[in-house]
Each structure stands twice: as structure tokens, then as C-alpha cells.
Amino acid sequence: MARQIKIFDTTLRDGEQSPGCSMNLQDKLTVAESLASLGVDIIEAGFAIASPGDFKSVQAIARNIRGVTVASLSRALEKDIDASWEAIRDAESPRIHTFLATSPLHMEYKLKKTPDQVYEQAVAMVAYARNLCGDVEFSLEDASRSDLQFMYRVIEGVIAAGASTVNIPDTVGYAVPEEFAALIHSIRNNVPNIDKAVISVHCHNDLGLGVANSLAAAMAGADQIECTVNGLGERAGNAALEEIVMNLYTRKEYYNMTTRIDSTKLWQASKRVSKATGVRCQPNKAVVGENAFAHESGIHQHGVLANRATYEIMTPESIGLPHNKMVLGKHSGSHAFEERLSYLGYRVSEERLKELFDAFKNLADKKKTVSDRDIDAMVGGSLRGIPEAFKLDRFVINSGSSITATSVVRLELRDGSKVEKVAIGDGPVDASLNAVDKIIGGSEIKLEDYSLQIVDATDTGADAQGETHVRISRDGRTWNGGGVSTDIVESSIMAYLSAINAMLFELEQEKTRSAS
Ligand code: KIV
Ligand code: ZN
Numbered sequence: 001m002a003r004q005i006k007i008f009d010t011t012l013r014d015g016e017q018s019p020g021c022s023m024n025l026q027d028k029l030t031v032a033e034s035l036a037s038l039g040v041d042i043i044e045a046g047f048a049i050a051s052p053g054d055f056k057s058v059q060a061i062a063r064n065i066r067g068v069t070v071a072s073l074s075r076a077l078e079k080d081i082d083a084s085w086e087a088i089r090d091a092e093s094p095r096i097h098t099f100l101a102t103s104p105l106h107m108e109y110k111l112k113k114t115p116d117q118v119y120e121q122a123v124a125m126v127a128y129a130r131n132l133c134g135d136v137e138f139s140l141e142d143a144s145r146s147d148l149q150f151m152y153r154v155i156e157g158v159i160a161a162g163a164s165t166v167n168i169p170d171t172v173g174y175a176v177p178e179e180f181a182a183l184i185h186s187i188r189n190n191v192p193n194i195d196k197a198v199i200s201v202h203c204h205n206d207l208g209l210g211v212a213n214s215l216a217a218a219m220a221g222a223d224q225i226e227c228t229v230n231g232l233g234e235r236a237g238n239a240a241l242e243e244i245v246m247n248l249y250t251r252k253e254y255y256n257m258t259t260r261i262d263s264t265k266l267w268q269a270s271k272r273v274s275k276a277t278g279v280r281c282q283p284n285k286a287v288v289g290e291n292a293f294a295h296e297s298g299i300h301q302h303g304v305l306a307n308r309a310t311y312e313i314m315t316p317e318s319i320g321l322p323h324n325k326m327v328l329g330k331h332s333g334s335h336a337f338e339e340r341l342s343y344l345g346y347r348v349s350e351e352r353l354k355e356l357f358d359a360f361k362n363l364a365d366k367k368k369t370v371s372d373r374d375i376d377a378m379v380g381g382s383l384r385g386i387p388e389a390f391k392l393d394r395f396v397i398n399s400g401s402s403i404t405a406t407s408v409v410r411l412e413l414r415d416g417s418k419v420e421k422v423a424i425g426d427g428p429v430d431a432s433l434n435a436v437d438k439i440i441g442g443s444e445i446k447l448e449d450y451s452l453q454i455v456d457a458t459d460t461g462a463d464a465q466g467e468t469h470v471r472i473s474r475d476g477r478t479w480n481g482g483g484v485s486t487d488i489v490e491s492s493i494m495a496y497l498s499a500i501n502a503m504l505f506e507l508e509q510e511k512t513r514s515a516s
Contacts, residue, residue, distance in 0.1 A: 173206025322372030
């Protein structure tokens with residue numbers, strides 16, 4: 001029988017450590033929901049002691065997401081472990097994850113401790129964590145560059161102190177698959193109490209071997225793989241969840257291992273993470289890249305038409321990639337639209353359905369063909385559950401190569417009133433965002449990042465939808481926003497407003513919490 005591998009997702013912790021990938025509370029909750037419905041076994045929700053914001057998001061995930069273990073990372077220090085426990089104690093199944101470096105380099109230069117001191121601290125802190133929580137994971141940071149005999153000793157000690165999972169990270173992405181597999185073998189053969197714990201691996205991708213090392217380790221007996229959606233993570237990232245899952249799925253006769261992941265939700269999870277972080281995958285990214293199922297050359301197209309298996313080792317359907325063009329048009333009814341939403345994996349309330357249907361009708365008016373990806377972009381962007389303090393009502397731009405761009409923007413406020421302002425700028429987008437700033441009094445808001453892409457790369461029509469991502473900052477904190485429209489100025493204003501609404505919502509919530 002196939003062995004079941006536990007998937008430990010660290011998108012919200014290691015993934016969030018990717019440069020420019022910070023997420024706000026609402027986005028983290030949306031990603032956590034997506035991970036739970038994907039079927040991951042453990043969600044590492046964050047590093048509770050890192051900041052009050054991290055603490056709140058770990059706590060919110062622990063309190064709201066069910067059917068999955070929720071972990072929080074902690075250095076091997078009492079104050080970190082206490083913060084983690086406080087944040088996760090209300091989870092259905094809480095886990096404290098604590099770590100300490102075991103490599104000579106880290107012990108000498110970072111920790112400035114002897115191996116004996118590191119051993120004592122690791123064992124003491126696992127015992128401390130175990131007093132609080134029944135599920136404790138210990139990671140030997142920089143394990144792949146640690147001394148074998150010392151690792152055996154630490155692993156044996158932390159298991160005896162109560163760790164039920166021991167994680168062997170390739171922290172700097174230095175390992176080679178055969179060597180890493182041998183390391184897992186030797187741990188299994190030399191740690192006397194290893195049968196009392198699950199062996200986990202956590203591989204970084206500095207040399208592009210994160211997934212290969214994780215799979216080699218699983219073949220050698222590791223039962224848990226730590227990974228991230230889209231391969232996000234420190235520096236070059238972590239092993240990509242979707243690649244691990246589809247390797248095990250596509251080559252099941254070779255690996256003879258399974259996971260609990262519903263692979264048909266991978267594409268959507270990838271999109272959610274891109275939306276939440278504002279970071280899109282490279283087009284040729286394995287499994288979830290825009291080109292992963294595109295066949296460009298005539299020879300390949302011919303082969304695929306004759307028999308898809310000629311050039312496709314997995315089907316687009318197996319990862320839930322929306323592919324077929326909508327047959328619905330502007331005369332279609334809401335029932336057919338609801339069915340299509342359900343096919344794409346969305347369950348929405350009656351009220352939301354009505355709003356989305358209106359938006360779809362608007363889109364169908366503007367576009368000849370509406371693809372499933374258009375629908376997904378439209379719905380996914382509005383799933384954040386953030387109330388709109390400001391909504392775009394209309395805008396008019398005047399722009400050209402020899403005139404200063406001017407934009408008149410009118411926004412609808414929460415009470416239904418409308419405010420209009422005019423601004424100039426360096427092009428129509430800049431002018432429009434300046435007009436928004438004038439309305440909301442947003443002089444302290446900085447636009448940190450702006451990107452624009454076509455929603456559906458196969459859509460070559462002039463009516464293709466543009467998807468804009470923005471990241472804004474205020475007082476050192478950042479928020480992401482996204483907007484989709486057939487008009488790029490409109491999608492830009494929408495993205496900017498969505499980031500502003502996320503910011504206002506979070507600040508208002510913080511104010512309410514501190515007042516109560
Ligand atoms: O890469 C690493 O070593 C880590 C540990 C904290 C698990 O992220
Ligand atoms: Zn890591």
C-alpha cells in the first residue's frame with residue numbers, strides 16, 4: 001500500500017519571508033482557508049513572537065481554520081515558545097515548532113555556544129514546549145551541514161524530551177539528493193528512539209534542488225515534507241508544494257507514496273497565494289506556471305491533438321486549471337453562471353452571487369469571449385472579505401504624448417456619497433492614483449510596487465483583461481491589492497483602492513480591538 005506523506009505547508013511563515021511577500025491578516029486567512037481545503041496536514045501560520053501582527057494572524061488562523069494542525073515557529077527560547085503557545089492554543093490541533101542550529105558554523109558564529117550547550121538548550125526547550133502542548137516539532141537548523149554524530153545525539157535527546165516530529169532542514173539549499181537521502185537513512189539507522197517520532201524534511205532551493213532533495217528524503221523514509229505554494233521562501237525559496245504533490249501523483253508507480261492533497265485545487269491555491277503576496281510565478285514554473293500546459297511548436301501541437309499523452313504527462317484538469325472558454329454570454333442566466341463558479345471551486349452567498357453576476361454581465365458586454373481564467377480573476381480578486389471603504393464609481397482621463405495626463409476620478413464612500421477630484425500625473429495611471437490620493441487624503445501612502453499582466457496568456461484579443469497588482473506602504477507596513485479589467489487604468493485604480501481598503505480595514509480592526 002502507498003505510504004502517506006504528511007504535507008507541512010510553510011507558505012505563511014517561510015514563504016512570507018521571501019522578499020516583498022508580506023501578507024496582511026485578511027490575506028493570510030484567505031490563504032489558510034485555501035490550504036485547508038487543499039488538504040495540507042499542517043499549516044505553519046507564522047512566527048508568533050516576530051511582531052504583534054504575526055501574533056494576531058497566527059491566532060486568527062488557529063481560531064478560525066478547522067480540520068488541520070496549526071503550527072507556530074519559535075526559537076528555542078521560553079519567551080518564543082510562550083508566544084507560540086498563546087497564539088495557537090485555541091487551534092483544533094495546535095503544534096509548537098521550535099528550532100536551534102546544530103552546524104559548527106552556526107553554533108560558533110551565530111549562537112556562540114558549544115555543542116554541549118546547544119544540546120542542553122534543545123532538550124530543555126522541547127521539554128518546556130511539551131509541557132504546554134502535546135504536539136512538538138524540533139528542527140535542527142542547518143542540519144545538512146551538521147556533524148552526524150552530534151545530530152544523532154540531539155535527535156535522541158529531543159525525542160526523549162517529547163518531540164513527536166524531528167525536522168531535518170537543508171537550510172541553505174546545499175544538499176544533493178543522494179547525499180540527503182543517505183543522511184535520512186543514517187538517522188533512521190542510528191538514532192535508537194527514532195521510531196517514536198516522524199522524520200520531516202525542509203529543503204531550500206538555492207541550487208534548484210529543493211524538490212529533488214525532499215523527494216529523495218521521502219524515498220529514504222521521511223514521512224513529512226515541508227514546502228510552500230509557488231515555492232516561496234527565504235532567498236531562492238523552499239521546495240514547491242505543487243511540484244512535490246504532482247511528482248508523487250504523476251509517478252505513483254515509482255514513489256508508491258500519496259498525500260492528502262486534492263490536486264485539483266492546486267492551481268487555485270497558487271493563484272490565491274500570488275494575489276495575496278502580489279508575486280506571480282514565472283511563466284515556465286513547473287505545474288502552475290502559465291506556460292506549464294501550453295504547446296507552442298507545431299510538432300508538439302500536432303502530437304497533442306492526435307493524443308494528449310504525447311507531450312502531456314499530467315492533464316490540466318488534474319491541477320484544476322480552468323481551460324475551456326465560457327459558453328455563457330451576456331444573455332446567459334445566473335444559474336449557468338453559478339454552475340460555472342461551482343466548477344471553478346467557488347461557493348458564494350446569494351448576495352455575493354448577485355454582485356458577481358452583475359460584474360460578469362458587465363464583462364460579457366465588453367468581451368467577446370469570457371474565459372474561465374477571466375472569471376477566476378474577477379472572483380478571486382474579490383474574495384478577500386474586505387469591506388470597501390472606497391469604491392470606484394467612474395473616471396475620465398485625458399492623456400497623450402504632448403500633453404500632461406489629467407484624470408478625474410469619482411469614488412463612492414461607505415455611506416453612498418460620492419466625491420470627485422481631478423489630478424495630473426506622469427501618465428494616465430499616475431494621474432488617476434493621484435486623484436484617488438486627493439480624495440482619501442493619502443499623502444502618507446507610498447506606492448511600493450506596481451505590475452500589470454494579461455489575465456489569460458492565450459487571450460490575444462484587444463479586449464483581453466489586464467490584472468494589476470500593487471503594494472502600498474504606510475509607516476513601514478505594507479498592503480497588497482489587485483484589480484482586473486479590460487481597461488488598464490480602471491484595473492490600476494481598482495488595485496490601488498483594494499490595497500487602501502485592506503489597509504483601512506486592518507487599521508480599523510486594530511483600533512476596535514485595542515479599545516475593547
Ligand atoms: O530553513 C530552516 O532551517 C528553517 C527552520 C526554522 C525550519 O526554516
Ligand atoms: Zn526554511
